[in-house]
Amino acid sequence: MMSRAYVPSLTILAAVFFWVGCAADPDITYGLQPLTIESDLANKDRVKTVDQWISILHADLFGTALGTAELYEIKQAFQSVGDQEIAREMLISNFMQQPGVFLPDVTEMNTQTDAFIDATYTRFLVRPPTEAEKTWMRQYIGSNPNLTPELVYTAFALSDEYLHY
Amino acid sequence: MKRRTFLKKSGWATAGAVALPHLLPSGRLFAATGRRTGQHVVMVAFAGGVRLQESYLRRYVDDSQGEPYPGNIMYNLLSGDAPIAKIVYGTGVGGVDPIPALLPTPLENLGTTFAEVSALSAGHFVGMNSLVQGATPGGQGLKQRPLRPTLFEYLRRHGGYKATETWFVGNGIGGSLPLLNHSAHPDYGPTYAGNFFAPTVTFTGQGQSAFSGSQIYHPENELDPMLRMKAFLDQQFAADGSGGFGGGLNNTDEEKEDIKAFMKLMYEKVDSGSVHLPPVTDNGDAATVGFSCEVLSHFKPAFTLVNLGAVDSCHSNFSSYLSALHRADHAVGHLWSHIQSIPEMAGNTTLIVTPECGRNLQPNNILDENDWRSYDHSDENSMRIFSLMAGPNVPQGLTIGGEDNPVGLVTDSMMTVCDILGVMPEVQAAGMVHPGTDSLFNRI
Numbered sequence: 001m002m003s004r005a006y007v008p009s010l011t012i013l014a015a016v017f018f019w020v021g022c023a024a025d026p027d028i029t030y031g032l033q034p035l036t037i038e039s040d041l042a043n044k045d046r047v048k049t050v051d052q053w054i055s056i057l058h059a060d061l062f063g064t065a066l067g068t069a070e071l072y073e074i075k076q077a078f079q080s081v082g083d084q085e086i087a088r089e090m091l092i093s094n095f096m097q098q099p100g101v102f103l104p105d106v107t108e109m110n111t112q113t114d115a116f117i118d119a120t121y122t123r124f125l126v127r128p129p130t131e132a133e134k135t136w137m138r139q140y141i142g143s144n145p146n147l148t149p150e151l152v153y154t155a156f157a158l159s160d161e162y163l164h165y
Numbered sequence: 166m167k168r169r170t171f172l173k174k175s176g177w178a179t180a181g182a183v184a185l186p187h188l189l190p191s192g193r194l195f196a197a198t199g200r201r202t203g204q205h206v207v208m209v210a211f212a213g214g215v216r217l218q219e220s221y222l223r224r225y226v227d228d229s230q231g232e233p234y235p236g237n238i239m240y241n242l243l244s245g246d247a248p249i250a251k252i253v254y255g256t257g258v259g260g261v262d263p264i265p266a267l268l269p270t271p272l273e274n275l276g277t278t279f280a281e282v283s284a285l286s287a288g289h290f291v292g293m294n295s296l297v298q299g300a301t302p303g304g305q306g307l308k309q310r311p312l313r314p315t316l317f318e319y320l321r322r323h324g325g326y327k328a329t330e331t332w333f334v335g336n337g338i339g340g341s342l343p344l345l346n347h348s349a350h351p352d353y354g355p356t357y358a359g360n361f362f363a364p365t366v367t368f369t370g371q372g373q374s375a376f377s378g379s380q381i382y383h384p385e386n387e388l389d390p391m392l393r394m395k396a397f398l399d400q401q402f403a404a405d406g407s408g409g410f411g412g413g414l415n416n417t418d419e420e421k422e423d424i425k426a427f428m429k430l431m432y433e434k435v436d437s438g439s440v441h442l443p444p445v446t447d448n449g450d451a452a453t454v455g456f457s458c459e460v461l462s463h464f465k466p467a468f469t470l471v472n473l474g475a476v477d478s479c480h481s482n483f484s485s486y487l488s489a490l491h492r493a494d495h496a497v498g499h500l501w502s503h504i505q506s507i508p509e510m511a512g513n514t515t516l517i518v519t520p521e522c523g524r525n526l527q528p529n530n531i532l533d534e535n536d537w538r539s540y541d542h543s544d545e546n547s548m549r550i551f552s553l554m555a556g557p558n559v560p561q562g563l564t565i566g567g568e569d570n571p572v573g574l575v576t577d578s579m580m581t582v583c584d585i586l587g588v589m590p591e592v593q594a595a596g597m598v599h600p601g602t603d604s605l606f607n608r609i
Contacts, residue, residue, distance in 0.1 A: 044402070077375035079338040082346045082361025083328075085413040086424055093379035133401060140394065146386040147394075155394035161402035 044164035050078055052165070057092065057157055060123055061101050085158075092157050096150050104149045113138050116149075124156035201324075201587030202558055205514040207461070207469045207504065208582055209497055210296050213476035214289065214542040215520040219490060221280055221551035222568060226251055229483065229528070230537045238263070238491045241498025242518065242553060243278075244271045253484045253535060254491040256445060260484070264445050264491060267498035272516065276555025277563040277609060281571040284522045285599060287547035289340055289477070292521025292575065297345045297470070299579040299598035308341055311348040313597045316579050317359030318347055320468055321415075323591035328416040329423060330467040331359035334457040336449055336474045338363045347414070358414040359470070360424065364456030365449050368431045368440075377432035381425060392418070427463050431456065443499035448489060450475040454496035458503040465509045467586055471500070479524060483537040501555070515556030515585055517605075519578040523547045552578055554605060565608060576602040 048056065054074050058066040066074075074091065081087040095101060109116045117137045121129040129137065141147055156162060218224045220239060225248040227235040236248030247263060255263040285295045294302040298313045305312045314322075317331045335342040347358030366372055382388040416424065434440045441462070442455030450473040457471045473493050479486035497518060505511045526546035528538030552573065555561075566572030576599045583589040584604035592598065 073371040074375045076338060076366055076370070077372040079343045080335075080361075080363035080366035080370070080372050081376075082333070082343070082358065083414045083416055083421070083424065086416070086421055086428075087376070089421075090376040090379045090425060090428065093382075094376055097378045097380060130401075136397060140390075140397070144390045147390050148387075151382070151387055151391040152394065155391045155398060158395050159398035159402065161398060164402075 044161060046165055048163055048165055050075055050084075053088075053163065054078075054091070057095065060157070061095050061153070062098075063102055064100075088158060089154075092154050096154070103153065106148050109141065109147075109149050109152070113141055117141075120152060120156060124153070124159075125161050199584070199587040199589045199591065201585070203513060203515050203556065203585040205465070205467055205469075205504075205510050206517065206556075206582045206585050207457075207471065207500065207514060208296075208517045208519070208578060209500070210293060210470060210472040210521055211493060211497070211518050212289065212293060212296075212472055212521040213474035213489070213493075214479060214522050214524045214547070215476055215490065215550065216479075216524040216540060216546070217281060217549040217551060217568075219487065220520070221278070225487075226537065229540070238487060239494035240266045240271060241268045241494045241501075242271060243273045243494075251535075254487040256447070260488055264495045267444070267495065267502055272497075272501060272518070272553060272555045273564075274562050276516075276553060276559045276561060277565060277605070279552040279565045279573050279577075279605065279608070280567045281569070282519070282550050282552045282566075282573045282575060282577070283571045284520075284548045284550050284575045287522055287542045287544065289474075289521060293340070293342070293345060293472070295575050295599065296519065296521055296579060298348070299576040299592070299602050301599060308344070309349070310344050312350065314348050314350045314353040314357075314595070315345060315359070316468070316470070316582060318350070318353035318357035319583060319588055319592045319595070320586055321357035321359070322353055323588040324467075324586055326467050326586075327420065328358065328360055328414050329420045329464050332460050332464065332466045332469045333359045333361045333472070334453060334460055334469065335361065335363040335472045336365065336453045338366055342472065355413070356415045359468075360414060360416070362456070362460070364431075365452050367428070368435055368456060369452065373432065373435065376428060379425070379429070381422075381429055384422065388422070423464075427460075430463070431459060434459070441503060443492075443496050445492065445495055448475045448492055450489065450493050451496045451499075454500050458500060461504060461510060462507055465507065468582060479540050480529075481531045481539050482533040483528075483539050484533045484535050486540075513557055515554060515559065517552070517554045517578050517581060519552040519575060520550045521575065523549045550575060552605065554581065558606075560609060563609065573605060573608045574599065574602055577605050577608065581605040 051071060054071055055066050078084065078087045104116060117129055117134055121127060218228050223235060223237040223243060223245045225234055225236040225238060226232040232251055234248045234251050237243050237245035238247060238254050240247065252263060253260040255261055284292055285301050286292050290307065291301055294311060297315045298311050300313050302311055320326045320331055333346045343361055346361040347355050382391065440455050441458040443451045446452055446455060453473065454471060457469065461469060475489035476486050476493060478489055501516055504514045522542055524540040524542045524547055525544045528540050531539040533539065580589060580598065580602050581604045583592045584606055589604060
């Protein structure tokens with residue numbers, strides 16, 4: 001049986017433990033700033049003008065800037081076609097047939113698919129692909145023997161995201 | 166039948182009756198209430214500002230230059246003898262050789278002419294808008310889409326016409342012309358737009374270098390996998406629905422491919438010199454009509470608007486104006502002749518010809534090489550135009566009204582198209598056309 005003399009001591013000891021155990025955690029910071037996590041796609045909320053779209057397309061395909069006179073002529077051509085989607089498709093295809101266009105080899109696309117996907121996203125959409133996008137692209141390219149870099153580039157250049165910045 | 170079964174079946178029947186209009190092949194909600202009386206309509210905006218004096222009144226230089234030589238220089242459209250002297254409108258040096266008539270019978274004798282019609286404005290911009298919208302463009306800026314629906318949108322929304330069934334062939338890209346194929350009206354807009362080309366830019370100008378080298382992809386092996394990839398990319402991106410700096414016109418994928426194939430065909434025809442141009446094609450109007458013929462042959466549209474404008478040289482050169490007027494007539498004669506050569510359009514196409522505005526009674530101070538005075542457009546005489554239509558159900562050889570007895574409005578031409586193609590009740594119910602606008606058939 002426990003002696004009566006120990007009871008006050010144990011009560012005090014329990015109170016101390018209870019007090020220490022319920023104390024608030026010290027405010028420790030590690031020098032990191034709060035970061036809001038969001039998609040890479042979310043920031044492109046502005047529509048490119050026709051000038052911007054044509055100029056950027058030329059730069060992406062040829063690696064050179066388009067001359068002012070040539071840009072003006074292409075703009076005029078665009079105005080003469082009611083359906084701008086058709087005008088865009090025709091211009092992209094026209095560019096693709098011209099000498100000097102940067103197009104990777106189809107073998108390169110099929111053998112170094114991951115690198116091709118990364119480079120294409122960076123070239124056209126100015127961002128890396130998400131893992132989901134990369135997985136889909138890898139599977140799609142692998143399962144479509146008719147796909148060429150020209151068709152992939154065309155799809156990217158016609159995409160809604162490419163119309164925005 | 167048990168009550169429960171009856172209620173179940175009648176419930177399904179009611180739901181079906183409500184849903185059925187949504188399922189019409191055209192994608193429209195309900196069938197148009199108007200009666201379609203024709204298969205095809207070609208409307209020529211005989212534009213650029215045509216004085217009634219040199220056109221319907223056939224006065225040549227009689228009341229413009231103080232020279233006593235009246236006469237008809239539009240003998241594909243109008244009947245009457247040509248001027249006997251002071252010939253400057255033809256071909257060759259000084260224009261001394263008139264272009265022979267293409268039509269054995271002038272359209273005036275084949276159809277009904279409204280000898281004097283009232284324009285709504287003395288200017289091109291309002292005039293073109295009144296032909297396209299059936300109203301004046303109140304509040305609409307120069308580089309702005311129409312605020313009220315256009316003829317194309319009325320036809321497509323209320324008549325269920327496909328995009329490639331409605332075409333606007335412009336004589337250029339100036340004057341905000343490319344903006345007139347659809348409005349910014351929230352209930353209409355690009356979903357119901359007409360297709361547009363300005364052929365002298367698209368096919369022989371800047372468009373040739375921008376588009377002619379394009380390749381048509383194989384529909385299954387190339388196009389389909391490319392479009393699937395684009396669809397995936399679009400799915401990943403929450404677009405704002407604007408369609409970018411200029412979206413589509415609700416052409417289906419098949420229509421888009423058809424248009425691209427047509428464009429490629431035109432570049433080939435330009436290269437081989439086989440575009441169906443009028444015999445004399447020495448100005449932009451004639452070329453525009455030549456490519457319009459190609460549009461008609463390829464698409465057989467329900468409605469086509471062809472815009473001319475070379476007569477606007479009258480601001481500074483009256484001789485050039487006469488020459489352009491003569492060629493506009495030549496081009497329209499060629500257009501009508503070509504329509505009759507298309508099996509699907511021959512005999513069931515209505516042609517409507519209407520200038521957008523006239524020109525002044527008094528000249529300005531500019532003299533041309535023949536010392537003839539030029540004319541602007543800003544006075545009451547500029548509001549005097551004519552209108553002519555020919556085709557099935559149009560009374561032949563009939564003239565309505567006369568000089569200083571105007572009948573009808575410039576906006577009637579647009580309503581006549583709606584009438585023929587079966588959407589007039591809906592357009593009238595929408596209540597956005599100029600007051601008093603009516604079908605020309607109701608003016609007869």
